[in-house]
Amino acid sequence: xxxxxxxxSGAAIVLRAARWLDIEAGVVRTPAVIVVRDGLIEAIDxxxxxxxxxxxxxxxxxxxxxxxxxxxxxxxxxxxxPTGLPQxxxxxxxxxxxxxxxATVNARTTLMAGFTTVRNLGLMVKTGGYLLDVxxxxxxDQGWFPGPRIVSAGHAVTPTGGHLDPTMFQxxxxxxxxxxxxxxxxxxxxxxxxxxxxxxxxGAGVIKISASGGVMSHSTAPGTQQYSDExxxxxxxxxxxxxxxVAAHAHGDAGIRACIxxxxxxxxxxxxxxxxxxxxxxDHGTFLVPTSYLSEGLDVSKAPPALRRKxxxxxxxxxxMLSRAIExxxxxxxxxDAPAVPHGQNAKELWALVDRGxxxxxxxxxxxVTSAELVDADDxxxxxxxxxxxxxxxxxxxxxxxxxxxxxxxxMKDGIVHKNxxxxxxxxxxxxxxxxxx
Numbered sequence: 001x002x003x004x005x006x007x008x009s010g011a012a013i014v015l016r017a018a019r020w021l022d023i024e025a026g027v028v029r030t031p032a033v034i035v036v037r038d039g040l041i042e043a044i045d046x047x048x049x050x051x052x053x054x055x056x057x058x059x060x061x062x063x064x065x066x067x068x069x070x071x072x073x074x075x076x077x078x079x080x081x082p083t084g085l086p087q088x089x090x091x092x093x094x095x096x097x098x099x100x101x102x103a104t105v106n107a108r109t110t111l112m113a114g115f116t117t118v119r120n121l122g123l124m125v126k127t128g129g130y131l132l133d134v135x136x137x138x139x140x141d142q143g144w145f146p147g148p149r150i151v152s153a154g155h156a157v158t159p160t161g162g163h164l165d166p167t168m169f170q171x172x173x174x175x176x177x178x179x180x181x182x183x184x185x186x187x188x189x190x191x192x193x194x195x196x197x198x199x200x201x202x203g204a205g206v207i208k209i210s211a212s213g214g215v216m217s218h219s220t221a222p223g224t225q226q227y228s229d230e231x232x233x234x235x236x237x238x239x240x241x242x243x244x245x246v247a248a249h250a251h252g253d254a255g256i257r258a259c260i261x262x263x264x265x266x267x268x269x270x271x272x273x274x275x276x277x278x279x280x281x282x283d284h285g286t287f288l289v290p291t292s293y294l295s296e297g298l299d300v301s302k303a304p305p306a307l308r309r310k311x312x313x314x315x316x317x318x319x320x321m322l323s324r325a326i327e328x329x330x331x332x333x334x335x336x337d338a339p340a341v342p343h344g345q346n347a348k349e350l351w352a353l354v355d356r357g358x359x360x361x362x363x364x365x366x367x368x369v370t371s372a373e374l375v376d377a378d379d380x381x382x383x384x385x386x387x388x389x390x391x392x393x394x395x396x397x398x399x400x401x402x403x404x405x406x407x408x409x410x411x412m413k414d415g416i417v418h419k420n421x422x423x424x425x426x427x428x429x430x431x432x433x434x435x436x437x438x
Contacts, residue, residue, distance in 0.1 A: 012037040012053040014414065017191075017393060020044070021064040022383050023368055023410035024264055026361050032063045036066070036389040039415035043385055058393050058410055059423045064364070065406070066116025066148075066390030066413060068371035069346050070289045070335035071268055074103040074110070074120055075132060077339020078230035096127050103136050107147025109344040111417050116390040117371070117380060119151040119335070121208040121247060121268070122184070129182035131155065134203035138369060146418050151375050152246070153208040154199040155184030157192060157235060162226045163214035163249060189234045196238040206375075207239045209380075211248040211264070212255030215271075215310045222272065222314050224339035225255040232262035245374070247289070251314065253277050260284050268335070270325070271318035278321070278390055281330045287374050289335035290322045297341045319356060326357040333374045334367035360402040389415040395423045 020032035035043040035050065049055075079102065088399040094102075110118060115315040116244035120133040137150035158164035164184070179185035186195035196207055210230065214225040227235075232248075239246045245265035250256045254272050256267055260280045267273075273281070281288060295315035300308050325332060336349045353363040372381030380388045411419040 003230060010038070011410075012042065012419075013412075014049045014053045014055045014065060015034055015058060016055065016267065017063045018060045019060040019062040019397065020383060021062055021364070021399065022364060023065060024384075028062065028138055028152075028161075028397055033064060034383065034391065036412070036415050039389055041383060041385055041387050041389050041391075042385060056420065058420075061393040061395050061409060061423045062381065062397055062404075063391055063393050063410075064378060064398065065368045066392055067114050067332060067347070067367045068117040068381070069110065069115045069148075069338065069349075069367075070371050070374055071121050071291055071334045072110065072118045072336060072338045072343075072346075073122065074106040074118070074136065074147075074343075075099045075125070076102075078106040078109070078343055080418065093124075094277070095131060095284050096132055098127070100132055100136060100363070101248075103132070103426070104139075104145050104147070105135065105187065106339070106343045107140060107150075108145065110338075111146050111148050111411060111413065112408070113314045113319065113344045113346050114405065115148050115346050115391040115396075116411070116413045117149045117151070117375065117377070119206055120153060121206070121249075121433075122153040122156045125155075126179070127155070127183065129198070129202075131199065131202045132225060135197040138195055143275040144255065145323075146413075148413070150205060153206050154202060154204040155182070155195075156208040156210060156249075157186055157195045157199070158186045158210035159226050159231075160185060162210040164210040192231045192235050193238050196235050197396075200239070200242045200244060201253060205244065207235060207244060207246045208268075209235055209246060209248050209264075211250040211259050212252040214249065214251065215307065215314050222251040222318040224252055225258055227258075229258055230264065230307055232258055236263045245376075249320075256281075260286050265272075266333070268337075271314050271319050271321055273325070277324050278328050278330060281325070282328050287331045287333055287370075288325055289333050289374075290318070290325070290353075291335050291340070291349070292319060292322050292338055292356060293348045295319055295345065295354065297345070297348055322353075324384050326362075327396040331370060331373075332358075332366050333371040334363070337429075347404070347408075347431065350402050350405055354402045360399050363402055364398060389413075393423075 017031045019034040113386045131154035133152040138148040182198045186192045200287045211221045247266040247270045248264045251271040336346045350363040368381040389397040391412045394404045396404040409421045
């Protein structure tokens with residue numbers, strides 16, 4: 001019954017299932033009866049249901065809030081390159097129209113995997129200054145095609161030669177793909193202020209910056225701090241005065257500490273953070289989006305040897321860092337860095353969170369309530385009356401086997417059913433089942 005909706009009609013949809021996850025209380029309740037009307041959850045387990053309603057009996061499954069991916073790029077990867085690393089020539093071969101069409105496919109794939117909200121944290125590509133992810137989000141919101149709600153970064157802000165500067169071209173052909181300040185290439189306090197203001201002017205809901213080197217880039221070492229303290233402070237000042245958060249790509253310890261001191265809201269990756277830096281995150285309330293499944297899921301076999309060597313060093317350290325961060329109580333949200341992990345396999349990040357030490361319930365909270373807090377959204381991330389009707393269903397119980405999230409059978413977003421497959425066979429066995437943090 002894909003496409004069923006009562007949104008705006010005054011009629012109701014009643015979802016019936018074996019169980020539902022009360023994520024706030026941390027318990028699975030049974031049975032599940034959820035009434036949806038006009039895009040919102042009207043009631044849960046009411047004594048009576050509306051007489052004139054569309055009833056969907058989903059069977060032996062668990063209902064839970066739509067999941068969230070806080071680090072994704074919908075404009076790369078996907079149909080012609082599903083296996084991970086972006087194609088090195090995409091920046092010069094793909095015009096904005098082609099890139100946007102690809103993003104519509106990736107957006108649908110992401111929604112069908114049960115992820116109803118994402119942060120699209122932009123890479124550096126030529127667009128003439130257009131913020132393609134803002135337009136993509138508008139088109140989805142207007143119902144032109146299915147996809148998750150998008151918190152857009154527009155263009156990432158990066159220094160010349162930084163991780164998000166397309167350095168695969170510049171070393172051999174320095175005049176290919178020159179980037180403008182509007183497209184995020186900015187050096188010095190005045191330029192980073194202008195780049196930040198530009199993204200905000202044209203609709204960015206978050207500012208993404210490159211604060212350290214990266215693993216899969218031909219820039220400096222992953223641990224190197226790339227923006228100065230003064231530049232970081234200027235970016236944060238501009239964003240926060242506009243009421244917008246800042247997310248920083250940062251692997252290296254020095255860069256992470258500089259970001260925390262500057263007031264950056266969220267660290268992406270955090271791979272090389274030392275124990276005292278992890279504690280700084282706790283003390284300052286800084287969010288961490290660890291993108292940890294990359295260390296298993298990113299196919300680096302075709303990457304240049306120098307990048308493979310970096311991955312061999314960084315990824316084991318990143319796994320250990322995340323275990324320490326979980327134990328310390330860092331505010332951890334779920335993010336995949338897709339397409340480094342292929343679009344549609346986003347739930348593997350929850351498997352990684354459990355593997356590093358979270359309970360399945362903690363991992364579910366990272367992908368729902370904590371991610372909602374990160375994007376300042378108090379209308380989602382839980383199943384409760386008055387909240388958005390973003391609801392998914394999986395067979396089995398995700399609080400005892402996190403792997404069932406790779407087998408999403410039902411997706412409702414804003415009261416509209418986008419996927420409804422019968423509950424039958426067990427979830428795919430392509431990721432080991434984990435029931436606790438070990």
